[in-house]
Amino acid sequence: MKLKLSQADIDGAEVQLIERVSGEEMKRCYQCGNCSGGCPVAYAMEVPPSQIMRFLQLGMVDEVMGANSMWVCVGCLQCSSRCPQGVSVASVLEGLRQITLRKGTDKTRVADIPARFLEKAPQQAIVCGFRKFVS
Numbered sequence: 438m439k440l441k442l443s444q445a446d447i448d449g450a451e452v453q454l455i456e457r458v459s460g461e462e463m464k465r466c467y468q469c470g471n472c473s474g475g476c477p478v479a480y481a482m483e484v485p486p487s488q489i490m491r492f493l494q495l496g497m498v499d500e501v502m503g504a505n506s507m508w509v510c511v512g513c514l515q516c517s518s519r520c521p522q523g524v525s526v527a528s529v530l531e532g533l534r535q536i537t538l539r540k541g542t543d544k545t546r547v548a549d550i551p552a553r554f555l556e557k558a559p560q561q562a563i564v565c566g567f568r569k570f571v572s
């Protein structure tokens with residue numbers, strides 16, 4: 438018998454993977470918006486932190502994976518400290534980055550970084566950037 442998976446099954450499995458990698462349970466979020474309200478870079482995100490949680494609750498993985506939010510997040514943990522439910526959107530975004538990078542999908546191509554920038558940038562910034570954007 439051929440097993441046919443529906444799109445909902447596939448999306449559900451992907452959300453489970455995100456929960457496993459991030460260590461966060463999407464259903465704990467009750468959409469108070471505190472995380473988005475305190476995030477210093479929400480203005481630059483295509484999908485702000487609270488909406489990331491809502492999309493994942495609804496199984497809308499493609500919308501989350503396609504947004505720039507996981508790359509824009511600076512890991513300040515403001516969202517985690519403000520969440521009344523003890524949810525860390527920072528961990529969810531880190532999980533999304535890890536899943537993407539483990540597939541070998543780099544956000545930045547090292548060869549594309551201008552040599553003049555590399556000469557002047559602090560070494561620590563370069564190492565941190567590679568850790569975040571390159572698999």
Ligand code: SF4
Nearest residue numbers: 476510511513514516
């Ligand atoms: S950790 Fe990321 S998502 Fe959370 S408040 Fe800081 S920048 Fe925003």
Ligand code: SF4
Nearest residue numbers: 466467469470472520
């Ligand atoms: S602060 Fe917590 S409960 Fe409120 S929207 Fe963000 S993740 Fe959900």
